[in-house]
Amino acid sequence: MNSSENDIPYSFEVTATAAELHETHADLCPDERSGVSVSVAGRLMLRRVQGRICFGTLDDASGRRIQLFATQTDTNEYRSFARLSVGDWVGAAGEVIKTRRGELSVEVSTWHLLAEARRPFPDKWHGLADIDARYRRRYVDLWVSPESRLRLQTRSRMISSMRRLLEEKGFIEVETPMLHPIAGGAAARPFVTHHNSLNCDFYLRVAPELYLKRLVVGGLSKVFEIGRVFRNEGLSPRHSPEFTMLELYQAYADYRDIMELTESLISEVALASVGTTEVIAGDQILNLAPPWRRVGMEEVVAEVTGCELTADLDAAEARRTAAKLGVEVEAGSSAGQVLSEVYERVVEGTLLGPVFVCDFPVEVSPLARRHRSRAGLVERFEAVAAGRELANAFSELTDPDEQRGRFAFQGQSAGQDECEPATIDEDYLSALEYGLPPTGGLGIGIDRLTMLLCATESIRDVIAFPTLRPTPAEEGEPAEQRQATCS
RNA sequence: GCCCCCGUAGCCUAGCCCGGUCAAGGCAGCGGACUUUUAAUCCGUUGAUCGUGGGUUCGAAUCCCACCGGGGGUACCA
Numbered sequence: 331m332n333s334s335e336n337d338i339p340y341s342f343e344v345t346a347t348a349a350e351l352h353e354t355h356a357d358l359c360p361d362e363r364s365g366v367s368v369s370v371a372g373r374l375m376l377r378r379v380q381g382r383i384c385f386g387t388l389d390d391a392s393g394r395r396i397q398l399f400a401t402q403t404d405t406n407e408y409r410s411f412a413r414l415s416v417g418d419w420v421g422a423a424g425e426v427i428k429t430r431r432g433e434l435s436v437e438v439s440t441w442h443l444l445a446e447a448r449r450p451f452p453d454k455w456h457g458l459a460d461i462d463a464r465y466r467r468r469y470v471d472l473w474v475s476p477e478s479r480l481r482l483q484t485r486s487r488m489i490s491s492m493r494r495l496l497e498e499k500g501f502i503e504v505e506t507p508m509l510h511p512i513a514g515g516a517a518a519r520p521f522v523t524h525h526n527s528l529n530c531d532f533y534l535r536v537a538p539e540l541y542l543k544r545l546v547v548g549g550l551s552k553v554f555e556i557g558r559v560f561r562n563e564g565l566s567p568r569h570s571p572e573f574t575m576l577e578l579y580q581a582y583a584d585y586r587d588i589m590e591l592t593e594s595l596i597s598e599v600a601l602a603s604v605g606t607t608e609v610i611a612g613d614q615i616l617n618l619a620p621p622w623r624r625v626g627m628e629e630v631v632a633e634v635t636g637c638e639l640t641a642d643l644d645a646a647e648a649r650r651t652a653a654k655l656g657v658e659v660e661a662g663s664s665a666g667q668v669l670s671e672v673y674e675r676v677v678e679g680t681l682l683g684p685v686f687v688c689d690f691p692v693e694v695s696p697l698a699r700r701h702r703s704r705a706g707l708v709e710r711f712e713a714v715a716a717g718r719e720l721a722n723a724f725s726e727l728t729d730p731d732e733q734r735g736r737f738a739f740q741g742q743s744a745g746q747d748e749c750e751p752a753t754i755d756e757d758y759l760s761a762l763e764y765g766l767p768p769t770g771g772l773g774i775g776i777d778r779l780t781m782l783l784c785a786t787e788s789i790r791d792v793i794a795f796p797t798l799r800p801t802p803a804e805e806g807e808p809a810e811q812r813q814a815t816c817s
Numbered sequence: 818g819c820c821c822c823c824g825u826a827g828c829c830u831a832g833c834c835c836g837g838u839c840a841a842g843g844c845a846g847c848g849g850a851c852u853u854u855u856a857a858u859c860c861g862u863u864g865a866u867c868g869u870g871g872g873u874u875c876g877a878a879u880c881c882c883a884c885c886g887g888g889g890g891u892a893c894c895a
Contacts, residue, residue: 380851453845
């Protein structure tokens with residue numbers, strides 16, 4: 331089609347969606363007319379010209395499609411209509427009818443081209459098979475692959491129900507900095523960026539944890555944040571350099587309270603977003619309805635491996651047990667580190683769940699409070715479903731002196747890696763010195779939860795625009811030049 | 818970072834293993850027929866230096882090397 335912008339209207343009044351029409355006119359019989367006039371708009375996905383009549387399939391992203399029925403006698407500009415391309419945006423007005431073959435349709439009397447698809451759409455039947463193209467040109471993928479659109483819709487419903495549930499429970503949503511002078515709250519390699527007028531480097535946050543707990547010190551006793559965090563590490567079907575986390579903190583609560591909160595939150599979010607607590611995990615089905623099983627890490631490791639491996643074991647003996655199980659550990663590893671390593675390597679992946687794996691070794695949990703009765707462990711749990719970590723939570727460590735000691739210990743091990751800034755967050759310690767009440771904290775990976783609810787295996791499927799290597803065209807002019815023109 | 822696999826017209830694929838009328842088919846596009854189609858159908862037709870660059874060879878989509886992009890695995894990831 332040859333169209334100029336002059337031919338395109340500035341607005342178009344839509345009076346019905348395809349989904350609404352299918353609902354309202356479900357009882358129309360074949361070859362029956364409704365007498366109702368509507369106007370619809372969307373993308374033309376198929377077109378069948380039959381001489382003096384023409385059928386088109388309109389997709390308006392409402393979840394259903396509606397057929398457009400045009401005839402030479404009744405349709406304005408019929409000849410042009412019959413020449414529309416697959417992918418063109420069309421607004422059409424006319425009576426709702428059912429064709430002789432029983433397909434609900436809008437019999438087009440007037441119509442407008444709303445946007446021309448100048449680039450050809452992918453194969454109407456096969457769609458986009460090239461995975462790279464699906465991620466790089468998601469705007470095409472969303473039309474061609476309904477399941478892609480569905481996943482983003484599910485994600486949206488999930489997050490909005492999560493907000494609603496937390497607000498109902500008295501939590502307030504807050505926003506903490508993304509630019510951190512010190513990358514804290516998780517042991518991940520950060521992205522570094524530079525602020526020109528302050529002339530200093532910042533790290534993109536790897537977790538909001540330390541700032542959220544500062545707010546609890548400040549008296550905001552139930553806070554949560556849903557936001558992006560950034561980790562400069564490898565990509566995989568389960569890891570994206572930027573991903574979305576929910577973190578929440580509740581004063582006066584311990585990790586047992588947080589378990590109850592977690593299982594109710596996740597099961598209700600599942601109900602609200604996919605309508606069921608049963609989700610498919612490979613060839614199995616798991617049920618997210620509470621209560622979830624609670625089991626100690628030491629117990630679940632014994633259960634799965636048949637080996638007694640506890641945090642208070644002699645370190646050398648623990649390492650021998652790991653070797654027997656085929657798990658490589660570093661030479662000087664403590665029993666707690668070995669326990670955690672064996673759990674992650676051989677146990678976690680086998681757990682269908684949902685299950686709370688509780689009481690982690692203190693060495694791998696620098697921000698969690700010591701267990702009230704078990705030596706060498708902390709009050710921490712991970713929620714596991716389909717062999718993957720869904721949530722991580724603990725009774726927060728509130729003692730500033732012990733926190734300083736834990737940071738120092740982490741600094742020693744992190745110091746071996748020259749890329750890891752091992753700076754201690756003195757301001758956070760000072761916040762603790764002003765007093766953090768007993769607090770329970772929780773982190774949920776939103777992308778992983780979406781994957782579980784959508785039964786998909788790749789994190790890229792639940793992120794609209796996943797991180798990819800830029801194409802040469804996207805890299806554009808060199809950074810130095812850009813900086814010079816901006817400053 | 819390392820290992821394995823993939824890259825053919827706008828889209829989906831065949832050909833690659835055993836180099837030589839192999840650059841093929843379908844959809845889309847373009848021209849034509851058609852008043853009830855559902856990936857409409859029928860007739861005709863345009864379109865690809867086979868990811869890029871080297872090499873081997875009389876001859877390479879096909880074999881070799883490097884690079885680019887992607888996928889999977891692995892490593893890093895309190």
